[in-house]
Amino acid sequence: MLVLRPICGDDFAALKQIAIESGHGFTSLPVDDDLLQAKIARAQASFAKSVKGPGDEGYLFVLEDTESGEIVGTTGIEAAVGLSVPLYHYRVSTSVHHSPSLDVYNTVETLSMCNDYTGCSEICTLFLREDYRRGLTGRFLSRIRFLFMAEHSDRFSDTIIAEMRGVSDQDGHSPFWQWLQKHFFSIEFPQADHLVGLGDKTFISELMPKYPIYVSLLSPQAQAVIGEVHENTAPALRLLQREGFEHRGYVDLFDAGPTIEAKLGNIATVRQSKVCPVLIKEDLRPQGTTWAICNDKVKDFRAIFSDAVQYCDIKHQLYLNAQTAQILGVSQGDSVRFFALSSR
Numbered sequence: 001m002l003v004l005r006p007i008c009g010d011d012f013a014a015l016k017q018i019a020i021e022s023g024h025g026f027t028s029l030p031v032d033d034d035l036l037q038a039k040i041a042r043a044q045a046s047f048a049k050s051v052k053g054p055g056d057e058g059y060l061f062v063l064e065d066t067e068s069g070e071i072v073g074t075t076g077i078e079a080a081v082g083l084s085v086p087l088y089h090y091r092v093s094t095s096v097h098h099s100p101s102l103d104v105y106n107t108v109e110t111l112s113m114c115n116d117y118t119g120c121s122e123i124c125t126l127f128l129r130e131d132y133r134r135g136l137t138g139r140f141l142s143r144i145r146f147l148f149m150a151e152h153s154d155r156f157s158d159t160i161i162a163e164m165r166g167v168s169d170q171d172g173h174s175p176f177w178q179w180l181q182k183h184f185f186s187i188e189f190p191q192a193d194h195l196v197g198l199g200d201k202t203f204i205s206e207l208m209p210k211y212p213i214y215v216s217l218l219s220p221q222a223q224a225v226i227g228e229v230h231e232n233t234a235p236a237l238r239l240l241q242r243e244g245f246e247h248r249g250y251v252d253l254f255d256a257g258p259t260i261e262a263k264l265g266n267i268a269t270v271r272q273s274k275v276c277p278v279l280i281k282e283d284l285r286p287q288g289t290t291w292a293i294c295n296d297k298v299k300d301f302r303a304i305f306s307d308a309v310q311y312c313d314i315k316h317q318l319y320l321n322a323q324t325a326q327i328l329g330v331s332q333g334d335s336v337r338f339f340a341l342s343s344r
Helices: 009-022 033-048 137-151 175-184 189-197 202-207 220-224 234-243 268-272 322-328
Strands: 002-006 058-065 071-078 089-099 104-114 121-128 159-163 246-251 258-263 274-280 289-295 303-306 310-312 317-320 335-343
Touching: 002 033, 002 137, 009 033, 009 058, 009 071, 009 121, 033 058, 058 137, 071 137, 121 137, 137 234, 137 268, 137 289, 137 303, 137 335, 175 220, 234 258, 234 268, 268 335, 274 322, 289 317, 289 322, 303 322, 317 322
Parallel strands: 121 159, 274 317
Antiparallel strands: 002 058, 002 303, 058 071, 071 121, 089 104, 089 246, 159 258, 246 258, 274 335, 289 303, 289 335, 310 317
8 A cells, every 4th residue: 555644754765766766857856965854854844843824834745655665756735935935937928019000009928027926835846756657646646735735724825836847858958948048047957957956046036037028039949838848747737737726827937837826725626525534344345436535633644545445425434444544543433534536
């Protein structure tokens, strides 16, 4: 069985390997020992912290194979972005140039640097190792974050965002960045991307153009990738769109990938989830539905998905066997939150 839990200090080696495998464009996991250790320590402090509202907390989870003990994936949530380190985006807008006397009317798209998403919560750091990219595992890893947020909504903003990886080639070069580099910078995209991953964003305010950029002045290659995602990111984007996330015109400064947003209460997983008590029962047979289930804890959060689970709608009870209950860290009568991950 695969179980999602908060990251701990013993997971450092596995997290570093995931950072290496994730490659270019995965700025939330830089291959840097000190920063990875700091991420783990920050996550542990965040899970242990008593909060009354979203702040500078970062929740990082790992997906563990209970049979082998191997860490096979990770996923995370930032409680409120842009509070300690600025969060920059380009806002895509339309500028109108109109001369009634000449009977000329033109609309031109512009890119304006902004901090409009400051204070929002962000889902991030989703990575699943290649051998486990099958079945329902990826879907579980993406959607289970919403159960944690629903269960502990006081820790998060009402607006949830996700920054989607933009278009780049196999060497990590972005067509959008190549235009910016030519006119405003002297560093390659992987280096800029790495600096952001290290938390060094000073160069953005120093070198980024201060005034809106007319999209029509960009190279055709740069224009073509604005709001587009990397081919490996397309499945994740479709999954979040089914959850109700929408692109409202904000793109990344470096690769022009879209940032999408949704209200926490409108996210499909949150709306579909149920909360009810657990009953322990053995010899549970699959009934065609795979359930994603989590306990109601923070520091000792656990989540799994299984088809050896039964839900009684009439009695509003969820039946688990003893082994599944033990992995979830719940006893008979404890409350869990769950939703149907898949059904036939």
